[in-house]
Amino acid sequence: MKELLVGTRKGLFVLRGDTPEPFEIVTRAFAGDVVEYAMRDPRSGRYFASVTSGFYGPRLMWCDDPSGEWEHADTLAMPTDTDATIERIWVVRVGEAPDQLWAGVDPAALFESRDGGRTWELNRGLWNQPSRSEWNPGNGGLCLHSISTWPGDPQRISLGISAVGTWHTIDGGETWTPGTKGLVPRYMPEELRETTTALCVHNLWRPPSMPERMFLQFHGGVYRSDDAGSTWIDIAAGLPSDFGFPIVGDPADPDSAFVIPMNADVDRVTVDGKLRVYETRDAGASWTARTAGLPQDDVYLTVLREAFDRDGEGDTMGLWFGATSGEVFGSMDAGATWFTAAPRLAPVTSVRVA
Amino acid sequence: MPVVLLRSPLRDLAGGNRSLQLPGSTVGQVLRALESTWPKTTGWVLDERGAVRQHVNVFVNGERASADVSVAEGDRLHVLPSITGGSR
Numbered sequence: 001m002k003e004l005l006v007g008t009r010k011g012l013f014v015l016r017g018d019t020p021e022p023f024e025i026v027t028r029a030f031a032g033d034v035v036e037y038a039m040r041d042p043r044s045g046r047y048f049a050s051v052t053s054g055f056y057g058p059r060l061m062w063c064d065d066p067s068g069e070w071e072h073a074d075t076l077a078m079p080t081d082t083d084a085t086i087e088r089i090w091v092v093r094v095g096e097a098p099d100q101l102w103a104g105v106d107p108a109a110l111f112e113s114r115d116g117g118r119t120w121e122l123n124r125g126l127w128n129q130p131s132r133s134e135w136n137p138g139n140g141g142l143c144l145h146s147i148s149t150w151p152g153d154p155q156r157i158s159l160g161i162s163a164v165g166t167w168h169t170i171d172g173g174e175t176w177t178p179g180t181k182g183l184v185p186r187y188m189p190e191e192l193r194e195t196t197t198a199l200c201v202h203n204l205w206r207p208p209s210m211p212e213r214m215f216l217q218f219h220g221g222v223y224r225s226d227d228a229g230s231t232w233i234d235i236a237a238g239l240p241s242d243f244g245f246p247i248v249g250d251p252a253d254p255d256s257a258f259v260i261p262m263n264a265d266v267d268r269v270t271v272d273g274k275l276r277v278y279e280t281r282d283a284g285a286s287w288t289a290r291t292a293g294l295p296q297d298d299v300y301l302t303v304l305r306e307a308f309d310r311d312g313e314g315d316t317m318g319l320w321f322g323a324t325s326g327e328v329f330g331s332m333d334a335g336a337t338w339f340t341a342a343p344r345l346a347p348v349t350s351v352r353v354a
Numbered sequence: 355m356p357v358v359l360l361r362s363p364l365r366d367l368a369g370g371n372r373s374l375q376l377p378g379s380t381v382g383q384v385l386r387a388l389e390s391t392w393p394k395t396t397g398w399v400l401d402e403r404g405a406v407r408q409h410v411n412v413f414v415n416g417e418r419a420s421a422d423v424s425v426a427e428g429d430r431l432h433v434l435p436s437i438t439g440g441s442r
Contacts, residue, residue, distance in 0.1 A: 055409045055435040056363075056398040072394060078402045085401040 002311070003354035004330075005047070005066075006322055007035035010346035012049050014066050014354075020332055020339040027067045037306050039092050040354040041101065044116050047354070048073075048101075050089035058089050060103065062117050076103060076111055076120040082127065084109075091306060092117075093147040096154035104144030108135055108161050112173065123173045126159070131197060138162035138200045138219065145305055146204040150211045158204060158214065158229050165199035166216070166229045179225070182232035186220050187265065203305045205247045210254035215284075217247040217259055217305075224257075224284050235284025240271040246308035250317050250334060255283040258290075258310075258335065260303045260321065269300040277319070279335055293338035294329060301325055306350035322348030356384050356429040364433060367394040381412055382421030384431060399433055409436040 004015040004023065012035040017023030029035075030051050036058075038049040047066050052058045061070040078084040087106040095102055095112070103111040103120065110123040135142060146160030158179075159167045165180040180199050188196050200219030207213055216223040216232060221242050223232040236242035241261040250256040257280050262268045270276070274296045276289040301323040308321040317334040320341065328342035328351060355375040360368055368374060369392060376391065378384035382404050389396045399410050405421055406412050412419050413432040425431065 053398075055407070057401060057407050059397060072396070074393070074396045077397060080402060083403060085403055 002318065002330075003040075004320055004328065004341065005038040005040065005049075005350075005352045005354050006328055006342065006345060006348055007038045007049070007306070007350035008322075008326075008346035008348050009034050011035055012038050012051075012066070013342070013345055015328070015342055017341065020330070020337070022343060023328075023330075023341045025342070029066055029070065030061075035349065036088060037091055037350040037352075039352045041094050041117065043094065044099075046117060048092045048117055050092065052088055058086050058105075060089050060092070060117075060120075073113075073117060073120060076105075078109070079122055082122070087141055088143065090143050090145040091147060093149065096149050096152060100154065102147045102149075102157070104147050104159070104161075106137075106141040106143040108132070108142045108144050108164060110144055110147070110159065110173070125169070125174050126167065126176050129176060134197055135161075135164045136198045146201065148204050148206040148214065150206075151208045156211075156228075158206065160201035160204045160216070162202065163198045163200035163219070165197065166201055166204065166214075168229050179229035179231070181230060182225075182234070183216075183218060183223065184221060184234070202245045203247045205249045205257060207249055207254035207256070208251050213254055213283075215247050215249060215257040217244050219243070219265060222247070222257075222259060222284065233284075235280070238287040239278055240276070243268070245303060245305035246321070248308055248310045248319070250310070250313055252313035252317075253281060256281050257284065258308070258319065260308065262302065268302050270302075273298045273300060275299045275301060275329075277321075277335055277338075290331075290335035290338070292336065293331075301327070304349055306352075307348050309352045311353035318353060320351050320353060322351045324348060355427060356425045356431055358384060358388055358431045358433060360433055361435075364395060364398060367398065368392040379424060379426075380421065381406070381414065381419050381423045381425060381431065384425060385412070385421070385433075410434070411436045 006013040011031045012029040014027040015023035034052040036050040049061045060073040060076045063070040091104045093102045099116045101113040111120040148158040150156035155172045167176045202217040205215040212228045214225045222236040275294040278287045311318040319331040322328040324347040326345040330341040376387040
């Protein structure tokens with residue numbers, strides 16, 4: 001049985017199903033609030049949800065049963081000496097150390113939990129970056145949205161921040177270095193593209209079997225790095241557009257990546273009125289549209305950065321994504337065929353397989 | 355002590371209490387006392403800097419008030435969601 005955690009502008013929906021037909025909604029939580037992101041830690045079975053009330057602000061909630069009572073992880077808050085407030089909790093990721101979790105928030109801050117998500121502490125190494133005063137937000141805020149751990153090595157972590165590029169640590173977060181060589185911000189004047197720090201990374205994917213490799217969806221551009229994020233190579237040739245938000249891959253194939261192109265930053269809908277997931281199996285040398293089962297006529301959807309996930313690997317890998325128009329689509333055969341897992345939810349902000 | 359008047363969902367987080375007598379000589383102090391007494395309300399009305407959240411209104415005896423406004427014995431603090439919130 002598959003379980004999907006679908007964050008929406010109007011609460012969390014927990015869907016379950018095991019066949020390629022609409023899944024059952026088994027739980028709705030946080031009705032009326034925006035659920036920015038929800039995930040389940042497979043080690044503990046604990047669920048986490050980033051909830052933003054339009055009135056009462058953002059908070060991280062956790063529970064062991066999503067149909068039961070949720071607890072507020074109230075230590076995920078900016079310390080008073082920072083004179084800052086959390087605007088939004090973007091993402092929660094499982095760490096490589098036991099009971100370790102990471103959370104990325106706006107304003108470009110990283111939090112660590114070492115007790116399975118009950119308590120959290122600000123990562124001071126990133127917060128105290130000398131260049132922080134020069135950091136600029138993207139349209140979604142100054143958001144730390146991508147956290148890529150290095151399988152088996154808790155000391156090595158990579159981050160994606162809008163709009164501050166990628167950042168990397170090899171000492172568990174004590175120190176951080178940017179990795180931006182090769183990224184081309186076309187939204188900046190040509191004379192500033194080499195030197196600007198305003199680099200709007202949208203999402204990262206690190207193949208676990210080749211962690212020195214990373215794929216990156218940029219704000220206009222799709223890139224690959226083969227040196228753990230220091231330098232980036234443009235691999236967008238063959239896509240109908242290089243704008244999009246999420247990027248995922250098949251863990252069994254480090255040459256694989258999947259993206260959902262949208263027209264452009266000024267027109268964030270699927271290209272040509274068709275809903276197409278593009279797949280590469282040669283590290284970006286070529287791309288193939290995966291459309292079987294997806295609507296292809298007059299489709300103008302927006303898929304946000306956390307609204308695309310996978311489970312399993314190889315030919316039976318699951319792929320799952322949701323749109324701001326409320327649909328959730330799924331594939332149980334690595335994108336060869338697709339079905340509608342939920343036809344009419346609220347606008348989807350995130351999709352994760354539990 | 356001032357009296358804090360609550361509606362859902364804050365009321366639910368405060369043990370179902372519609373009104374609470376809480377200590378403090380400013381709005382901020384009274385609301386921090388609310389958090390101390392009912393920890394599930396932490397972060398809901400005041401942000402990390404101690405300011406009343408943008409889309410929450412606190413009224414003291416009918417006058418809208420910020421966290422630094424003084425309050426006295428018997429003052430009534432209504433905590434209400436603002437009509438400007440919830441736009442998403």
